[in-house]
Structure formats: C-alpha cells, structure tokens
Amino acid sequence: MNGTRCALDGCSFRYASDESVDGVERGVHAIDHVSLQARAGEVVMLVGRSGCGKTTVTRLLNGLAPEHFRGSLHGEARVGGLHAGVAAVEDYATEVGSVFQNPKTQYFHANSTDELAFPCENAGMEPGEIRRRIRERLRAFDVEHLRDRNIADCSGGQQQQLAVMAATMLDPGVLVLDEPTSNLDAEAMERLRNMVKRLKRDGIAIVIAEHRLA
Secondary structure, three states, rough: OOEEEEEEEEEEEEEOOOOOOOOOOOOOOEEEEEEEEEEEEEEEEEEEEOOOOHHHHHHOOOOOHHHHOOOEEEEEEEOEEEEOOOOHHHHOOOOOEEEOOOOOHOOOOOEHHHHHHHHEEEEEOOOHHHHHHHHHHHHOOOOOOHOOOOOHHHHHHHHHHHHHHHOOOOOOOOOEEEOOOOOOHHHHHHHHHHHHEEEEEEEOOOOOOOOOOO
16 A cells, blocks of 8 residues: 555545435535545545535544444545445554544443543553553643543543544554534644644554634
8 A cells, every 4th residue: 555544535425314424415415426545644634514524534534434323435545454435443442543522422431541441441452451551642742631531521532532532542553533623612623632642653644524724
C-alpha cells in the first residue's frame, strides 16, 4: 500500500432502507465513487455540509459499515489488511481508533482510569502493561490531572481528551474522528488540536470529519 494506512478506492455506499442515514435521502447513495488515502503521520480532513457523506466514510474505515450500519458497498475500503464488508467489526479494534461527536456515547465506565484500561482489558493485556500504558498516555498528553476522575464531573473538552486517549490505547495505525469539535469551546478545541499534532508526530494516520474547516 506504499505507506498507506487506510484507503477508499471508488467507494459507493447506499444504506439499507430501514437504517438511520444521517440526513441522507433514502434510496440515494450516501457516497458515490469516493477515493482517498491516508498515510502514516498524515491528517486527512473531510469537510462539508451535513448529509454529504462524511460520517459514512468514517464508518467504512472503522468497520461499522456495512456490518453494523447495513447497506450495499461497491468499491474497496481497507485499513491495513482489513476490508469493509469482509472483516468483522471486532477485527478493527487494534487497527482503528474511533472518536465520535459526543464522547458520552462511547464510554463504558464512570471512572476515567477504568475507561482508559477498558480497551486493553478487552485485548487480554497483563495488568502491569495496562498500568504502564495509562501512565504513558497521561504523561504524553500532559493530562495527569484526569487520572481517577468521575467522567461525569469532567468538562466536555476533558471528556473528549479521554475519548482520544482511550481510542489510542491499543496503538492503532489509524485514528478516525467524527466531528470531534462540535461541542467544544475555543480552548478545548486548541487542546484537541495539540493532541492531534502529537499523534501525527507519532506516525498515526488521522482522518477527521468536520463541518468547520477551522
């Protein structure tokens, strides 16, 4: 793949008639002949109005479509050796980290440290390695004040920071963010931008869907 971590080649996708399609008119292709690629250490921005297909692209990259969000896919969407519509969604766990518009929808625990540990526990890591990874992430992003916090007491920006860290706990090669700044103020957006810059330096391919280019 010539250094490419993820790619879409001529992809068209139409949701099944009974699926939620995020503003896309039923029976119409959510995306039509879309191609893109993201290499290691590269940030790719998907920018456009609501309903133009940004979220659909992210779902093809993290395996949620067409397995979870059902529909017909033509073309090829791949991440590493995984192909959308062929690989099971659980196979993407170590390949793609996902951060959604509202971080509250992706939390499994009330405690921040437990939330960071959760992906590693699912992967069967040893407790010592899990603790090491948590320490490393908190130091790397300079957010050690977020250790052992009640997530409900954290600000929206802090919750999004935790979501980004949790999405990178298994060292994925690709990180997908779907409108991650929609609920953030200017200060929180700057902190998120700095996190993205750090992940870019670490060689992660990052795909961001946003309706605001800034």
